[in-house]
Amino acid sequence: MTPVLQVEDLKKHYPVKSGFLRRTTGTVFAVDGVSFSIAPGETLGLVGESGCGKSTVARTVMRLVEPTSGRIVVEGTDIAGLSKAALRPFRREMQMVFQDPFSSLNPRMSAGDIVREPLLVHNVASGREADERVAALFAQVGLRPGQMGNFPHQFSGGQRQRISIARALALNPRLIVADEPVSALDVSIQAQVINLLMDLQRDQGLAYLFIAHDLAVVEHISHKVAVMYLGRIVEYADKTSLYRRPQHPYTEALLSAVPVPDPKLKRRKRLLEGDVPSPMRPPPGCAFHTRCPYAEARCKVEAPVLRELAPGHVAACHLR
Amino acid sequence: MPRSIRASGWGHSMAETYGRELRRAGADANSPVRRLVLLLRRYPLGAAGAFILTVFVLAAIFADAITWLDPLRTNAPEKLMVPGGKHWFGSDVMGRDIYSRIVFGARISLAVSLGATTLGSVLGVAVGLASGYLGGTFDLCVQRVMDVLQALPLLVLALVTSAALGPSLTNTVIAIAIPMIPASARVIRSNTLALREAAFIEAAQVQGMSEWRIAIRHILPNTVAPLIVLATAQLGSAILTEASLSFLGLGIPEPAPSWGRMLSESAAEYMRTAPWLVIFPGAAISLMVFGTNLLGDALRDILDPRQRG
Numbered sequence: 001m002t003p004v005l006q007v008e009d010l011k012k013h014y015p016v017k018s019g020f021l022r023r024t025t026g027t028v029f030a031v032d033g034v035s036f037s038i039a040p041g042e043t044l045g046l047v048g049e050s051g052c053g054k055s056t057v058a059r060t061v062m063r064l065v066e067p068t069s070g071r072i073v074v075e076g077t078d079i080a081g082l083s084k085a086a087l088r089p090f091r092r093e094m095q096m097v098f099q100d101p102f103s104s105l106n107p108r109m110s111a112g113d114i115v116r117e118p119l120l121v122h123n124v125a126s127g128r129e130a131d132e133r134v135a136a137l138f139a140q141v142g143l144r145p146g147q148m149g150n151f152p153h154q155f156s157g158g159q160r161q162r163i164s165i166a167r168a169l170a171l172n173p174r175l176i177v178a179d180e181p182v183s184a185l186d187v188s189i190q191a192q193v194i195n196l197l198m199d200l201q202r203d204q205g206l207a208y209l210f211i212a213h214d215l216a217v218v219e220h221i222s223h224k225v226a227v228m229y230l231g232r233i234v235e236y237a238d239k240t241s242l243y244r245r246p247q248h249p250y251t252e253a254l255l256s257a258v259p260v261p262d263p264k265l266k267r268r269k270r271l272l273e274g275d276v277p278s279p280m281r282p283p284p285g286c287a288f289h290t291r292c293p294y295a296e297a298r299c300k301v302e303a304p305v306l307r308e309l310a311p312g313h314v315a316a317c318h319l320r
Numbered sequence: 321m322p323r324s325i326r327a328s329g330w331g332h333s334m335a336e337t338y339g340r341e342l343r344r345a346g347a348d349a350n351s352p353v354r355r356l357v358l359l360l361r362r363y364p365l366g367a368a369g370a371f372i373l374t375v376f377v378l379a380a381i382f383a384d385a386i387t388w389l390d391p392l393r394t395n396a397p398e399k400l401m402v403p404g405g406k407h408w409f410g411s412d413v414m415g416r417d418i419y420s421r422i423v424f425g426a427r428i429s430l431a432v433s434l435g436a437t438t439l440g441s442v443l444g445v446a447v448g449l450a451s452g453y454l455g456g457t458f459d460l461c462v463q464r465v466m467d468v469l470q471a472l473p474l475l476v477l478a479l480v481t482s483a484a485l486g487p488s489l490t491n492t493v494i495a496i497a498i499p500m501i502p503a504s505a506r507v508i509r510s511n512t513l514a515l516r517e518a519a520f521i522e523a524a525q526v527q528g529m530s531e532w533r534i535a536i537r538h539i540l541p542n543t544v545a546p547l548i549v550l551a552t553a554q555l556g557s558a559i560l561t562e563a564s565l566s567f568l569g570l571g572i573p574e575p576a577p578s579w580g581r582m583l584s585e586s587a588a589e590y591m592r593t594a595p596w597l598v599i600f601p602g603a604a605i606s607l608m609v610f611g612t613n614l615l616g617d618a619l620r621d622i623l624d625p626r627q628r629g
Contacts, residue, residue, distance in 0.1 A: 059522075062526050064522055064525060064526065084528075087528065088528040091526065091527060091528035092528075095526060095527075096522075096523070096526045098519045098522070098523060099519075100519055103518050103519040103520060104519035104520050104522075104523055105520055105523075106520045106538050106541075106542070107542070108541045108542055109541075117524070117527065117529075117537075118527045121527050121528060121529050121533075122527075122528065164523075167523065171527075
């Protein structure tokens with residue numbers, strides 16, 4: 001099946017300017033050569049520490065920021081270089097759900113107007129027809145259509161995220177990019193929103209690019225998982241394969257940090273030392289060598305490439 | 321969230337139920353009389369402000385009906401009369417009736433202050449929105465022009481402008497409006513800058529909405545509250561500036577009654593001998609400014625949906 005989204009060698013570099021003349025004095029390699037594809041009805045989980053470039057990937061894919069280079073292929077068209085006007089029809093295919101349910105809804109618009117807006121922007125429906133569509137969307141995400149006249153501040157965090165999801169669904173997209181959609185919510189509410197997303201996927205065949213730092217959440221919702229470190233994907237595999245047999249030392253360390261709800265279980269934690277290096281000066285060789293417990297001499301000079309270590313399981317490490 | 325809602329699809333009977341709920345939700349919003357009563361009860365000070373302004377507006381409209389003496393007619397034998405009898409608020413040095421002049425003066429004060437504030441705010445919003453949203457070199461140039469305008473005190477700038485344009489009602493409005501542009505432009509610009517980064521703006525961009533539409537639909541409504549507060553404060557200073565301009569002979573030309581000039585003319589000479597020449601125009605100005613401020617505070621709360629509960 002043709003993928004709903006195919007990203008090839010995506011790069012986003014931010015120039016750092018300083019001084020009176022605003023000269024470029026450095027570059028932040030926020031995303032540095034990321035490739036992946038998402039099949040219809042599939043969820044790709046993208047995980048990594050804060051600042052590893054997960055959100056930049058999402059924002060670049062949605063063209064909220066311009067990619068420095070690389071291809072973003074939707075429906076057979078590379079949208080990376082398209083003008084705003086040419087991009088509009090593709091906006092209907094992919095929508096986004098944001099992290100903060102408080103700032104992602106206009107406080108001066110009623111919930112109904114917020115969900116109705118995409119319909120008006122794309123001339124899909126108006127008047128009564130739009131009202132009915134909005135009511136249907138409300139029901140779909142588990143809100144009462146009677147709440148359409150309410151304003152965002154009258155909803156709880158979970159309900160706001162449902163409004164956000166309804167807005168994303170309004171145009172019947174094939175892909176939803178969800179940038180940490182549950183990390184601002186209480187744990188019990190997180191489960192509800194995750195279940196809602198999974199129900200919607202089952203009913204409508206939606207594909208998700210699901211970005212999170214919570215590995216348990218990602219394991220629950222994803223089919224495939226990509227692990228990012230300093231702007232690059234270091235491991236990419238089926239969920240089961242990645243969680244059972246992590247190949248990259250970084251993935252290993254991340255997984256060992258996931259809390260297990262069993263006090264008797266003694267685990268060997270592989271706590272990483274040190275901080276993430278600055279994405280302005282990524283270390284030479286393997287970017288992870290500064291914190292890797294197994295690092296050897298060649299890791300410091302030679303950058304590893306993604307290699308297929310098992311069918312469908314790729315990782316970028318010299319030692320596997 | 322009950323599982324059943326999600327699972328049970330979108331049947332005909334459900335559509336009816338939602339239609340009924342829709343109407344009920346809409347019914348509350350569509351009863352303006354009830355909403356007005358609720359608002360008055362919730363914001364008594366705002367209601368007082370609205371009342372004061374309404375009285376002035378009505379006085380300005382029906383000035384001919386509620387006065388019996390010509391505000392412009394001089395009458396030497398009746399000069400400097402103490403308030404009471406024929407002259408409710410007394411008479412001035414030329415024997416003109418203060419009460420009539422105050423009532424007719426409301427027309428001028430309202431016309432100048434509303435006109436100047438509206439003109440200044442509209443221009444300020446346009447400049448601020450464009451400057452904040454477009455950013456870059458355009459923003460830089462516009463802001464430097466605003467700096468120049470703001471470096472001069474309101475009165476001085478208004479003075480220069482009205483001196484250049486010549487004294488008339490329209491020119492006074494323009495002269496007061498121009499120095500007011502930077503304040504509202506700044507407020508709108510800083511709000512726009514903050515809002516431009518908000519996630520709901522990104523959500524609108526992701527939908528493919530045009531920049532113009534985002535500015536009008538998403539940014540502007542979120543800057544209305546500070547603008548209203550600012551505009552009501554400016555309303556007061558517009559009244560005072562008009563008074564000062566008229567005193568200096570650059571505002572409304574002489575025979576027309578202006579509160580400011582009535583006050584300024586008499587302040588030095590008659591404060592002790594005929595205090596009513598100062599007290600009544602002064603009270604009129606204070607009361608009107610007070611009314612605009614009360615109303616402004618209430619409007620700010622009413623216009624913010626978060627305060628509505």
